[in-house]
Amino acid sequence: MRAGELREAFSSFWAERGHEVRASASLIPHEPSLLFTVAGMVPFMPYFLGTEVPPTRRMVTIQKCVRAGGKHNDLDDIGRTNRHFTFFEMMGNFSFGDYFKAEAIPWAWEFVTEVLGLDADKLWVTVHFSDDEAAEIWQTKVGVPAERIQRLDKDNWWAAGDVGPCGPCSEIFYDLGPDHGPGGGPAHGGEDRFVEIWNLVFMQFAADGTGELTPLEAPGIDTGAGLERILAVLQGVPAAWDIDLFAPLLAEAERICGKTYGADPETDVSMRIFADHARATAMLISDGVFPSNEDRGHVLRRIIRRAVRHAWVLGVTDVVMPRLTEIVVDVMGDHYTDLVANRQFIAEVVAREEERFRATLAAGQKILDEELRKVQEQLDSAGQSSPARRRQPPRPAPGGETLQGAPIAASHSGPQRRVLQSSKEAAPRPLTLPGEVAFRLHDTFGFPVEVTEEILAERSFRIDRDGFEAAMKEQRERARADRTGGPTFADERYRELLAQFGPTDFVRDSPTVADARVLAVFEMTSPDGSADGAVESAMEGAAEGEGLVEVFLDRTPFYAESGGQIGDIGTITGPQGTIEVLDCTYALADLHRHIGRISGEVESGTMVSAEIDDERRAAIRRNHTGTHILHWALREVLGDHVKQAGSLVAPDRLRFDFSHYEGVSPAQLREIERVANAEIIANGRCRHYETSMSHAQSIGAIAFFGDKYGDVVRVLEAGPHSVELCGGTHVAALGDIGHLRVISESSIGSNMRRIEAVTGLATVDRLADAEDTLSSLAEMLNSQPDEISAAVQRRLDETKELRRQVRDLQRALSSGRADELVASAVDGVVIADLGDLERDALRDLTVSVRDRDGIRAVVLASAPPGGGVALVAAVDPAGTLSAGALLADAARIVGGGFGAKGDPPLVVAGGRNPDGISDALTQARVAALGN
Structure with a gap:
């Protein structure tokens, strides 16, 4: 049975038992405590809590899930076990206050044994130690022998998070046989022998985060059946990595690496990471997540970068992720059709992200290698050696860098067994990289701390996390998102x-x-x-x-x-x-x-x-409908990949956040505004009505990010082109919006942009303010408003000419001042403060004095009218003094520095602190004369 056949068999079985078949919800959940949809029941949490009434009492879904951030994070286990995936599909049947244990348990057994045809003698069952009811049903109603029913504690208690619905669960395990590990059932045997294929969660309680449990008024059923795990059993392969969903991806990974899957355990880990991370990447981007430095986008960026780093370590210099995501679309696009529609966009996003990161990786790797060499030198000087040096020799990486890798041993219990295990070798105590180094790599060079940790782990090093977190405190305390509006769970x-x-x-x-x-x-x-x-x-x-x-x-x-x-x-x-x-x-x-x-x-x-306040509401209506037109215009000009990522509709302005991979040029911004206003002026009718979700989808209605929709939805047709789901308030015709004026466009994060705009009377007020400003400027420039540009240019030309005249006068005066400075020389060294002399004039004067007979060195300083400090040092090229040495400490005193390479005879430095000029010159005098 292949993946598509299993999905169809599961949905049909439960549909025959009165369940409504629902499509998978987005990977972006509406529950604010979760980064991603981590289980099949997440979209239905309000139904289990009783805060919303379900449209039907029975449902069946095949839900897209990601576990890669927050509490539910399997990222570090990917590729090293047969049980963990970043992205996976969870098949589930749900009862909301309808049937319970007495029906759910026998139906689960019927599907597993009769539809899937699994041997009942190879199945084991676990229940929570407190759940006598479930144990009784399994034994007396289903007929599972008592010796194959085991009771567990935490492993048989399920919760979506610290708060929310929870309850005991009962799991079905398949025994792969003695070749795959020790016996004793799932409670005592090997994890790779007894594979969990079914989890019946009995939703009976609501957790409030303090440990208190409140019984739910309508207990329900939440089944979680991992599609990938079941396929591994059905297809008779040794690991879930060998099922039909992964085989094409691993074949592409072999082509990318030029290596054979199964030949080397360490390389196998990288190939599995390629396959897993490509699936998660394609699915997340298709659902509207962009690589960024915040929240979900940060997790996606980390997923992409982990895959790229594994390619880097294997010596792969070509961009790999676009090729892998193309295979994901080919394998899964028949069921998840959005992947096909977004194929090109997904490839473009991951290509840009990978290219940027490869440049970062090359730069950061060199810096990290240098820091680790310093630690190694300290150890060598103390007569020690690092654990990584004791364990294995270095191996080359792209660009000639040297990487250390901790060996991983493979345990083969069968001819095709591919299960990676940790090395049995005693792990040496890791050495510590200072936290400030990791922070500098992160903050200055954009080198992710997770990547630093992974590289260090391979070399038996670790990061001083306390030091790193202290350095990162200010960034980590930034507000993540606007989350307001009352309690998370209902009072x-x-x-x-x-x-x-x-x-x-x-x-x-x-x-x-x-x-x-x-x-x-x-x-x-x-x-x-x-x-x-x-x-x-x-x-x-x-x-x-x-x-x-x-x-x-x-x-x-x-x-x-x-x-x-x-x-x-x-x-x-x-x-x-x-x-x-x-x-x-x-x-x-x-x-x-x-x-x-x-x-x-x-x-x-x-x-x-x-x-x-109806006047205020009218302004809000204009801005809200304007938001929809702006969204349409953005997609028209920038492309269909633009997706809304947040908005604010207020009476005085609108704000629209959207996904886009580069800055919006002034020409594009003008075109967006022109397209939007052309649509508004056409004065198309706005229709706002209720319909079914299926009909809304059939007419191409776009759902706004962060909004939640039921079976009956409100659709806004704003003119002939914009069709979106929205429950807000809107104008009757587009002309009611008035003129839409964009007032700003900016970046709010990697691949995330923000536009602010005004409509209606706010636009009129803004234009009036602009007219007042122009009139005021025209009066100051003694011109007319329509001649301001020419008047400003005349003033700029006049200013430029005056500055030229000042420089010429200063140069003329400098020749006379040069004589005075030469006369003040002490042992051929001139040190002086020249007041507010311009930088160029100061440089010319320094050279003029240095070129006089008997002068070995000159250091002059000034505080130019434009602000800051100027320091210039010039020395006799044939002499023994160094211009750089004369200014090294002096520049620091005035809060500046210089970037001269080598040891030139003339060095110019800048600074921020004019009050330090006297001390800086004293320091230069000491450097030149020793007193």
Whole structure:
């Protein structure tokens, strides 16, 4: 059974049992505590928690997963075991409060034994030590012998993270036989003999991060069945690396390396890393992740660079990753069609990343080699040798560098067995590279610390991590992303409100709701905006801190912040009090929370009038629709690879972050603005409507990054070209946006750009400000606004001429000053401060004095009008003094230096500290005269 056949068999089996077949969700999860989708259940966490109602009680998916960052990080094990992959496919069937253990366990057994045809006598089962119910079902209902049911502790407890749904699990293992390791079942036997092929997670609890577990109201089933592991068993190959999904990639790796897979254990590790990392790279880029220095992009960059470094160590000088990702598309594109659509773009991104890193690798490798040589020299002088030198001789790498590699032994328990194990040799104690060296490599040369660690590990060195982290503290403390808007997991009060009253009725098309009912009023006391204590009424000043409360209504005109659009402000007015609404967010999905300051009294159950600031909303509508047109224009001008990576829609401006691999030129920016405004002027109709997700996808609607969508979605057709999913508020026709004006474009990270723009009246105000500025400049230049360029050029020409005249006068005066300076010489050495003399004039004067009879050396200093310090030293070329030596310490005193090579007779230095000139000249005098 090949990969495609297994996917089809799994989906069909569960579809026949009432499960809705769902396509894989993105590798970018909506759960903020996770970098990537690490398991099949991640997209369904709100359903297990009860914060959202699932559209159906049974689902089946084949989910793309990546484990390469944060808590779920298998990166360092890749290629060295048969069980770990950066990217993998998790087959799963799910029950949300429907069937449970009694149905899930027998169905799992039926699929494994009858559909896949695996021998029941080779299957073992594990359960959590506390789960008597599952053990009983396995033994009495399924018929698994008691001796093949084993109880474990942590290995049979599953959780997506420190917070969220969790519960006991029960796993099915396949016994590959005694040739693959010791017996004793999965609890006691060899990990490479007993292969986990099925994990039944019984979702019974929610963890809050403190160790407390809360029973879920509707326990569910989450099955995780690793497609790659099952294929290895079905295809009868010794390792998952030999299945049909990896074979073409390993064949390409052989061509790249010019080596045979299976011939050398260490080379096998590199080839496996090529295959694994190429799959993860292609999948992540296709899902919208770009190599960068932050979060997901940092992990992707590390994945690409690990593969490239392994190619480098093997002596491969050609770019390798584009070739590998092309094979990934060929192998997996029939099921994941986005790969085919993004084939060329994926190849371009990885090619640019690899080329840049190869240059970095060459430079960083030389510096690292030099630092390690210094450590080695210190050891040699002390009569010691490094562990790496004791263990094995160096081997050459590209460019003639010498690399040390720690040997890895292979354990072959069968003729085709390819399982890498650590060397049995006792590991010498590693030596330490100073943390500041690793930081300098990282900060100055862009050499990743992970790569430094890997290279050092091969040579039995390690990094002083404490020193490195101390040097990196400021960078590591930078804000990662804007994550605001309430608690990560729902407060029980919010759940009760949602369960009792249902979702908030959002009245989208009216600025006022005259007959809203107050469902609850909570005092706000915590910094994150969560409530602490419910009250029947909130009196003025009752709440602590800023006196803020959060109010819940059955229906509201207030838009809750989401999709980049900020929440509405306005007022809620009742018979005995008023609430000034300062923001509106989601407490839970579909539950609007109005945050405001109260005057008077507002009681639960009261009928109130809710009114938004409609003028502010109108400005937001213009900017939000403008964001969609800007997105379309970016793709038109720069290419379809442009994907939204964040946005802010406020009344005064819009901000749009997008993926792009290079800077946007001024000409491109002008064209983007022109294309966007041409579309706006055409005044196409804007249609905003609800439809099914399947229909939205069929018409090519683009989903915005970070937004979450259900089966029913809102589509915005902004004119004839832009079709996107969006739940925000928008104009009726594009002409309502007014003129869109780009005010800035900049880089916010590697391969990430940001545009800020204004629309509507903000554009008018900006143009008026620009006119005022032009008029003011014209008045200062004694010209008309349309003649400012010519007037400025005249002033520049005049300034240039005046500076030329000043230089000529200074040179004329210098000849006279030269005589004075020569007369002040002591033992043929002239040292003097020339006040504010220009740099060029100072240099000319120094040379003029040096060329007089009897002068051995001249050091002159000045503080030029443009700022800073100028130091010039000139010596007799036939003499014994050195110009560089005269200025070496003097330049440091004024906070500067010089870059002269060799020992020239004339050296010019700069500095930042004019107050240090006197001390600098004293130091030069000591260097020249010794006093």
